[in-house]
Each structure stands twice: as structure tokens, then as C-alpha cells.
Amino acid sequence: MSRFYSWLNASQEFVSMYKGEEPFASFIKKQFAKHKKYGSTDRKNISQLCYGFFRLGKAFEEQPVIDRLLIGVFLSSRSSNDVLQEIKPLWNENITLNTHEKFSFLQAKEELSKVFPLHHKLSSKIDREVFQISMFHQPLLFIRVRPGKIDVVEQKLKAAAIQYNRVNDSCLAIANSSKVDAAIHLNRDAVIQDLNSQKVLDILPGYIQSDRPFGAWDCCAASGGKSILLKDMYPQVELTVSDIRETILRNLHQRFSQAGIKDYHSFDADLTQPTFILNKTFDLVICDAPCSGSGTWSRTPEQLAFFKEETIDHYNKLQKSISLNSSKSVRKGGYFLYITCSVFENENEDIVQFLQSHSSLKLLCQQYFIGYDKSADTLFTALFTL
């Protein structure tokens, strides 16, 4: 059997075995660890076929898996592909068409609207068509260079021959396959952080002075991406972090140590508990709530096939309870910043309405940070004051 058919068969087996119980990236890594016969070229081609398949979402569902693998790699590739060259040479000749043109070429224009199955749940601020098309391409890898480190980071990337684009004074866009962690000191000199994740605190300087000490609580801190950003913007901040489990905060402690952040408080707390009371108030509470992550699904396209609509309700309930509970710790005159990486109205605008009717918070502004037209994630923020 030619290697092209062997890649197709392996991909067919992997996508058929996968049931969405873990991220596909970790599933396929385990498969490759089990099947040592696959070398790096095999792994690259099989991964590309599988990801192309998931990028189809619910489109072409009546077609056999092998056909969907080929359609997926055709729609998601921008340059010549070895498998297509061998099996579908005419498709490969048309590989540089744009996504719309490719659907027309396949005589399957009606399939495009099936890619993202939950369009009726999207916020009205999301351009449905551009969002769907963005599912066919993997977003870029972005790093946020920490204050004063741009020269050293650029020198190290150049020395390691890593190509990058400077997006702004502190943000660099890098191809996904780059071995950035081997080239620079992550967390000390720069953090891996999506373009729009880097922007979600941009609103704060309009409200919080840069020279005045203030207290902030990052109540869903995870590995601390937003907290490190806050500390870089406001070195004087008295920082408190929490998450549902101490094990989740372990990664944060390690990153903070690498980032040189020593002075902070941390604790674990389940913020859905009605009994939760924090006898402390803050000038700023950041609530980067657990969410569907639908603004990041072009990085994890398996979600297009496996995410269940009813899960949005689950997140909506969680978000209501976490945001209401944590908002009780805003000091009078202080601020509450709600953040998600979701594009669903139920997780964003609906939570804003809920907080306005169930608390004394006053909405200052809400906004989407659109990433689907910039090879980046899409995030939502709403800033309130008390």
C-alpha cells in the first residue's frame, strides 16, 4: 500500500475511534506513542488529515469518512498537499482558491452553513459567514513580550531562525509549529497569550490610575495569564488569585515564579457555593469565567462535531453563579471585569443583563474582541462599576 493510503487509513481509524472525551491533540499524541511505526512525516500528514476532517464540522456528514478526510484537507490547505496530489490531483491544482471558491468547485455551496452547527446561538455582533470560514484555518501562535524585553526576545528569535511578525510594541505572531519555548525564557521574557487575550485589560487605564496602589482579585485565575498581564500593566497591584482547586493553581505558582511575581495571595474556592463568602473587598475583580471556549474553536475544531448545545445552558448557570458571587467582593466605587472566550449570546450579553438585574453593578461598557479575521481568538468583556 502506498504511504498516502496508509496515512488515509490511519486517519480514518483515529477520527472514528475518537469520541470527544479529551482534546484531540492529546488523543492523537497517545495514538502516535502507541504506534511507534509512524515517523515525523507520517505524523504530520495524519494530523493534517484528521484536523481537516474536524474542520468540516457538520458539513458533508453523509459522505464516507475517507471522502471527508480528502474534502477536509482540500478546504483547509493553502498550498500543495502530497495526499491530494496523489489521489485528487485536480483538487490539488485548485488548492489556492479561497474557501468560498472551493465550496463552489466541489459543487457543495449549501454545505458551508453546516460547518458551525450552532449559528443560532451566536451573538448578533459575530459575522456568521466570516466566523464559519475561519474554522478552516488554524490561528497563529501569539506571544506577549513582557515590559523591557522586546530587544532580547527579538534577538533570541532571530538567533533561533524563528520567523515572526511584530503585531504591535509587545505582541509577536509566530507560525504554530515554531519551537518558541526552546528559543526564549517563557514567562520571564514573554508569555504565550492569544492576541485578544492580551487586549482584554486595555480598558482599565481609563478607570484605574497607573500610580496608585490598588487591590485586585483574579477569581478564576487558572495558570494566571490575565494576572501576569495585570501585574505588567500595574506593578503596584496587590494581587489575590483563586481557582476551584489548588492543583489548578500549581501551574500558576510555577509561572509566577518564572515571571518574578512573588508578592501575592492565593486560595482555592468553588465560587458556585451559596455559602461562599470572602470577607474582603477589592478595587478590581476579574472574572475570566469558565465557558464553552467557542471563540477559540478554530484551534480545537473537534468541538464543532462534539460540543453539545445543552452545554451552553450548563455554562450559563455556572457563569451566573460565579459572577454574582465574586461581584460581591467589589469595593464601593470599584470595578468588575467579566471575560469569556465565547461567541454565544447566552454566555455574554445574557450574563451582562443578569448581573444588571441581580446586583447593584452598573455597566460601563461591553465589547467583543474579534479574532476570526486576524487568525486569533475571539473574546468578550464587560466592565461594571459599583
Ligand SMILES: C[S@@+](CC[C@H](N)C(=O)[O-])C[C@H]1O[C@@H](n2cnc3c(N)ncnc32)[C@H](O)[C@@H]1O
Ligand atoms: C477561562 S479559565 C481562566 C483562564 C485564566 N484567567 C487565564 O487567563 O489563564 C476559567 C477558570 O475557571 C475555573 N473555574 C471553573 N469552575 C469554577 C468554580 N466553580 N469556582 C471557581 N473557579 C472555577 C476553572 O478551573 C478555570 O481555571
